[in-house]
Amino acid sequence: MSSREKILGRLRAAQKPFTDIPPVTQPRHMVPDVVDMGPAELQARFMAELELLGCTIYRPSDNQDALDHIIAHIGDAKQVLSWDDAHLPVTGLSAALKEASIDVMPFNDGEAYVGITGADAALAATGSVIVSSGAGKFRTASLLPDIHIAIVDANKLVADFETWIANQREQGLSAFRESSNTTIITGPSKTADIAQILIKGAHGPRKLHVVLVNAAVS
């Protein structure tokens, strides 16, 4: 008998537990107050949560402003990791990087100082940015560098984790299944393993900077 059969056999031979648990009703959201918020409120909440997490935010006025800002934010660093233009909610970033003599390095470069990604969605309740892997959207851009710049389209902002899942389900989970790796990023990498002292930048980026495009101006 295989180990699989042994394990399943033992479980099937046991008395079935928890037969009194009721069937699922509509599950609650962890953070209920965001559920009915409109776009402007969601944006305000998203920005407030990002700030609590120690992230920085910039709302560019137009595409050129976004590009100028990103180049300025990269500063003296001459090497970056970046998603392909097609997956960023700005146009012409790779050309702008080239213009500024900033090299776009291969995905496995462990020295690049800045990583630039888009976002598949963002969550207002928790100040989270969702990146899913795919062609031109490699994972290391949000992982290896010291600074992660996430360019987020405000139109992709949803209330919370639960709402994002409901949206995936409405699409038959097709986009979700297509991606081999979905990561919900909530703030910069951190650790408190040394005597509970919070230190940012454990193994991933120590700074997360969000460039929020198409934002409602308040």
Added chain:
Amino acid sequence: MQVNSNNFVSLAEIAIHNPELQDAVSDGTRRAYDKRANSMFADSNEQGEAMRHQAFEAKRRALRNLPDLLEKAESNLLSNGFKVLWAVDADEANRQVQAILKDHEASTVIKSKSMLTEEIGLNHILEDSDIRVVETDLGEYIIQLNNEPPSHIVAPVIHKTKAEIRDIFIREINMEYTDDAGEMVAYARKMLRRDFLNADVGISGGNFIIAETGSLGLVMNEGNGRMCTTMPNVHIALVGIEKVIENLEDYATLDQVLTRSGTGQNLTVYTNIINGPSRESEVDGPDEVYVIFVDNGRSEVYGTKYTEALSCIRCGACQNACPVYRSVGGHAYGWVYGGPIGAVLTPLYTGLENATPLPHASSLCGSCKQVCPVDIDLPRMLLDLRYDLVHEKVDNKWQLGLRGWAMGMQSPLLYGMGAKAARMGQKLMGDNMPGVLGNWTEYRDFPDFAPKSFHEMWQDRQKGKLQ
């Protein structure tokens, strides 16, 4: 990992006399306890209670159909391109990992934190076959350098002060002297970066397996887990069979109660959902991803009065809340899991006879149940384990003592003689009781017996009345 739980009392004594451990554990657990309370789980918070109940039901619904759900998970994992293996026990799981490493001619393995791999003693087995194993969670890295097991489910090095950790870094990896925790972290980051970029295989545990979508859910803060599951060409996830849940909605519920209970965070920095190996169009990510479903004693617990122990999602909140854990730390429990959940899981997974003191290592104050995000009735199970210790005659000393007590209590003659003897004995021996009872009076004052028992006073009074 070898079980040393029958030495709980002497291990606890070592911990109680270690001032650094006392400072570190009481400070660490108290802070974590407060963070949880501030994160929607304060006593009177209705939303927190409702979410706890939702999580309770999600986990138990999954356990109710565990065999079916495991098969469903397997079939969906396979169609996502995972390779799925099943291991009855530690030996088999270790052999399966060794075989995969051999197939890929691996010499360096990077690991993200996994309590299951501690259970099965994977690191030592691999090191014995000349594999270099690097723990990459900062806490795990520190204790690996110091050759210790973790002492807490989410904060493995909670028992060490900053100064102790500094000294380990200076001694083991030539760090220059610093008292700055940020500099220590930066140094570890630099040391581990090379291994992240060059390791052959990444090994992780799994917080959840989502049956409906065939996904592996992993939560972490440092990003080391993402490294282990992204950089090497092969990723192996060892997952207990009880980790399977039904769907993404349950993942959202369980993940959020887990992080709020464990570290007080709304979400951990990285909430990962892995749907198999890297697709052809991707440049990074592993080409092969294995999920090894490990039983190692779990199926023996399934269907018994201890089944709810399998709903544990490993947040560590019961450890932070437990007055015993707070006093003695995790190592005293003598195996992988300390605190209330460890006092239950250790006898269940390794055999009651190997952990006889643990069901008694609790004041039954009920804090552990109160903070548990899936409302596991730990005090009830500790009591049932005590019952089993007696009923199944595992702990004979205890049983003999109780039988003697019962005999004395049932006979007025014996009871009266016993009481007189005890009184006389105390006069003769003073405050130190003889034999095994001395273990009690060594640290505690035994109150003086009254010169006359109530029974005797009553009899004297009745005699007086008659006169």
